[in-house]
Amino acid sequence: NSLFHEVPLAPPDVIFNLTAKYKADTFAQKVNLGVGAYRDDAGKPWVLPVVKKVEQALVNDPSRDHEYLPILGLATFREASIRLILGADSPAIKENRVTAAQTISGTGANHLGALFLSRFYSKEVPIYLSNPTWANHKPIFNNVGLETRNYAYFNPKDNGLDIDGFLSDLKAAPERSIVLLHACAHNPTGVDPTQDQWKAIADVIESKKLFPFFDCAYQGFASGDLDRDAWAVRYFVERGFELLICQSYAKNFGLYGQRAGCLTFVLKNSDAAARVSSQLAKLQRSEISNPPAHGARIVDRVLNNPELYAEWVENLREMSSRIKNMRDALRDCLIKSNTPGNWDHITNQIGMFSFTGLKAPQVAVLKEKFHIYLTDNGRISMAGLSTSNVEYVANSINHVVN
Numbered sequence: 001n002s003l004f005h006e007v008p009l010a011p012p013d014v015i016f017n018l019t020a021k022y023k024a025d026t027f028a029q030k031v032n033l034g035v036g037a038y039r040d041d042a043g044k045p046w047v048l049p050v051v052k053k054v055e056q057a058l059v060n061d062p063s064r065d066h067e068y069l070p071i072l073g074l075a076t077f078r079e080a081s082i083r084l085i086l087g088a089d090s091p092a093i094k095e096n097r098v099t100a101a102q103t104i105s106g107t108g109a110n111h112l113g114a115l116f117l118s119r120f121y122s123k124e125v126p127i128y129l130s131n132p133t134w135a136n137h138k139p140i141f142n143n144v145g146l147e148t149r150n151y152a153y154f155n156p157k158d159n160g161l162d163i164d165g166f167l168s169d170l171k172a173a174p175e176r177s178i179v180l181l182h183a184c185a186h187n188p189t190g191v192d193p194t195q196d197q198w199k200a201i202a203d204v205i206e207s208k209k210l211f212p213f214f215d216c217a218y219q220g221f222a223s224g225d226l227d228r229d230a231w232a233v234r235y236f237v238e239r240g241f242e243l244l245i246c247q248s249y250a251k252n253f254g255l256y257g258q259r260a261g262c263l264t265f266v267l268k269n270s271d272a273a274a275r276v277s278s279q280l281a282k283l284q285r286s287e288i289s290n291p292p293a294h295g296a297r298i299v300d301r302v303l304n305n306p307e308l309y310a311e312w313v314e315n316l317r318e319m320s321s322r323i324k325n326m327r328d329a330l331r332d333c334l335i336k337s338n339t340p341g342n343w344d345h346i347t348n349q350i351g352m353f354s355f356t357g358l359k360a361p362q363v364a365v366l367k368e369k370f371h372i373y374l375t376d377n378g379r380i381s382m383a384g385l386s387t388s389n390v391e392y393v394a395n396s397i398n399h400v401v402n
């Protein structure tokens with residue numbers, strides 16, 4: 001017998017397994033509405049023109065080497081990431097009370113943030129996750145020994161936000177609990193709190209002394225406006241919270257496989273920032289030693305060069321407006337074919353995903369009969385839609401809801 005013959009067989013990852021199933025499907029009209037990765041109108045991955053341009057320059061740069069980065073990553077990348085999320089004029093930056101670590105994309109930022117809190121904040125308090133949330137959140141926090149609980153988030157009656165349930169669950173949470181907040185473009189529902197609702201959420205977090213743990217994987221993708229998408233984070237900083245933000249450059253730079261991300265911490269003062277930074281370095285060193293260079297160098301060059309930054313903003317707008325057009329097209333097709341039900345949520349929701357309201361049995365028919373791939377919770381990645389498949393998808397949905 002092997003030493004490991006009792007290792008339990010783990011089920012395949014929901015989202016990555018869907019991609020594998022889609023790739024294996026030979027049906028000509030198959031549609032991938034699974035993984036949250038942008039596709040152009042031809043259904044192909046899109047290397048942002050600004051990324052292509054910078055990559056060329058990088059490869060041709062004679063001074064380029066493959067030396068280790070510092071443990072906490074490229075300093076100019078970290079500084080640019082902090083400015084991107086907090087705003088270049090943030091008082092927190094001026095008061096030198098912000099610190100950051102370059103991470104293995106957004107997942108790495110969530111993990112490093114969770115690990116740090118489990119060591120230096122508390123292991124006794126739970127972390128509250130929205131119900132539903134990104135499939136990988138629970139395992140990330142459980143892996144570092146944090147207990148996860150849910151706060152109400154999605155209201156199936158109007159496919160909108162259950163703000164009353166959200167607030168009452170936070171009010172019932174033990175003091176000092178950690179609260180995971182999606183900064184914008186909530187995954188999987190596409191439902192974001194309004195500014196007034198964010199103020200009410202901040203009031204409860206303040207009165208209960210909860211810790212805000214922001215996950216921001218779609219800045220610039222939700223509204224197409226980087227500052228608008230960072231509004232909630234900046235509001236909390238303005239209100240004086242100590243908090244952390246996980247940033248991913250997978251979607252808004254199309255650098256999925258390059259694993260470029262950042263963990264940004266906002267503290268009360270520079271002394272705390274220095275202490276936190278020193279422990280982040282110690283944790284990072286023992287886990288990955290230092291982060292991957294290529295993706296961070298691309299992001300670093302774009303964020304620190306005004307012309308390239310402006311081109312990136314254009315590329316971002318191209319992606320977010322194509323997704324918005326697909327929201328309008330899908331809703332129009334569903335209405336045109338008299339699909340039962342109200343479909344306003346398809347255009348009310350924001351960002352990469354739509355939470356359609358389709359149930360698992362209906363999703364199974366879409367997969368098996370129509371070769372349309374989406375997660376069982378009814379989430380569809382809007383970037384998987386194109387002018388050539390949106391009608392087919394709408395007719396297929398019409399079929400399963402009738």
Ligand SMILES: Cc1[nH+]cc(COP(=O)(O)O)c(/C=N/[C@@H](CC(=O)O)C(=O)O)c1O
Pocket residue numbers: 015034035036037104105106107108134135136182187215216217248249250256261
């Ligand atoms: C909310 C959220 N946070 C972090 C990540 C991590 O992304 P990274 O590639 O580590 O920077 C993702 C990815 N979500 C999509 C892909 C995945 O599941 O990993 C998805 O939900 O399809 C998120 O949706």
